[in-house]
Amino acid sequence: MTRESAADGLLARVWAELGRDTAELGALGSLPAAPLPARLDVSGLAVASVAAASLAAWARTAAADSIRLDGDRVAAAFQSERVARLDGVAPDVWSPLSGFRRARDGWVRTHGNYPHHAAALRRVLGLGSAEARPEVVDAAVAGRDADELAEAVTAAGGMCVVVAEEDPAADAHLREHPLVDLTRSTDAAPRPGPARGAPDRPLEGCACSTSPG
Template sequence: MPGESAAGLVRRVWGELGRDPVALERLGPIPEAPLPARLDAGGLVAGAVAIASLAAAASDADRRPIALDGDRIATAVTSERWFALEGAPPSVWAPLSGFRRSADGWVRTHANYPHHEHALRRALHVAVDASPAEVDRAIAARTSAELVASVTAAGGLCVEVRAERPSEDAALRERPLVDLGGSGGTRRSGSGDAARPLAGLRVLDLTRVIAGPVATRTLALLGAEVLRVDGRAQPEIGWQHLDTGAGKRSTMLDLADGADRRRFGELLDGADAVALGYRPAGLERLGLSPDELVDRHPRLVVGAVSAWGFDGANADRRGFDSLVQAETGIAVLEGDADAPGALPAQVLDHATGYLLAAAVTSMLHGAAGGARVARLSLRRTAAELLGMPRTDAPLPQPALAAEAAASHLVEFTTPLGAVRVAKPALDTADGTSEWPAGPRPWGADRAEWMPVVADGR
């Protein structure tokens, strides 16, 4: 029966968050999000959206039932298919990103960012203008293990496509999906109401790509002031930033520059929450690990997401949703005898993002057992998906049609032109669930919080 695995996920994670089980009575049936796959991709992401919706509405006194829409959820998690800038769709995957045959199997590369593409080319000893066909030939001449080692050493991204490892996944599922830690400190309650429960609270967004930005745009939907901070050295992919940028502002600071570092410290002093999406070792080098942040800033809560986890040999590996799918066996399960396959959306990213938003919301409300740090990883989310019911059918349900998605899209006028993005997947307390503002261009805003208003802040 659709929704059973998602319902179990909701109950368990709600307990991990330390939330009152009575709130679960507000949740109606979890819909089936049309994301056709052998694994329960729709159930995973619908469950995560349900948890984020519950976290937003749990303190609402009117107890309005929470009703989710499967088509709206599917539209949100496949947003890259519907995004448009001035009517033009994006080029989602770079030519050198994807599955490629090695001498003894398959690998998956990720080269959407120019610096990762350059690293891949260096590792393969091909020219900077070598065609994808030339790259394929260079990959086909080497074993998967050789490719992973050389590309990783060069600073690029390449993983071996592997079969699932049930014992490893089962061990990971012994750990919480949302790992809470830290305690103490004093939190500001903000000035929110049922419609905008995080109004009056400030979130510093240090995330990129999908999972972290999905979490922080959700916090903006719930009323928080969200300021994303990026370095100037590695520009973000423009359409991707806009696709996940609704409701947020965006600025740039170089933390190696003394003045910028001082300005960043002032932003931290004014923040109520920080969202982290960079590798753990990199954050430690900058003095921005979750534990360091909460030690230095007693009012702060921190939500951190990584690709491969926060401990062990894999903790500091670079990674993206597509690579985690490839290495954990998901690509094999979703493929066929001829080639690996992929889930119909980056559901590891999206599900993790909504869970991170639920955790940060819970901590800001002081409703997570006093926790001040939440850690989530795409690898742990992948283990969750691999433990959910599955089917052998190649397409157990139809994909979302463009006509069904159309009513779940919204267009904003931005300095870059007309931008079309997906509407929020959540059911918020007042039932509106609309972005408070459109996305801002990357780095377009000043590195400052908005002025204090007359609500006691």
């Protein structure tokens, strides 16, 4: 299966699970490949994600034109931390809490780039913000079992996964379940969508307030 067909398949599956009209997929031209080198199909995921967001906007505005995606731009957006510069200097985008760490019985991958993920990890490890230096986090993780730690951090609202070999049987089982889980949060009437057509300003007609200038 090519990356292009993988993106097409992923998009079609998600669009159907969202309860959308699959005929709307016809607004998309041929999906490009995004130059994102990886062992997993990151390119297919990136292109399908951008295509779904673009298609949702297209459907809400009833645009007449079809959608054309640029694979190079998709790739740049998904690895923007590699091209972004602040005063000519590439910013350090990785938290010291993020990384591969050795647990008591294996390895885990922790994530602390977002404040709520960092807070959840610190809570589970019993660390204050001033204590969350890499070497301190390493020592705290080393005293925990990988599975137990990953479950505890996830339950606390953080991100921590066990590093393990691929399990084809587990992958096959996951493919039998929907990728999208829709939950109704309210019975209120939906808000009106943005005005159809081609407004003079980007947010004209949307259900939000803006001030001029």
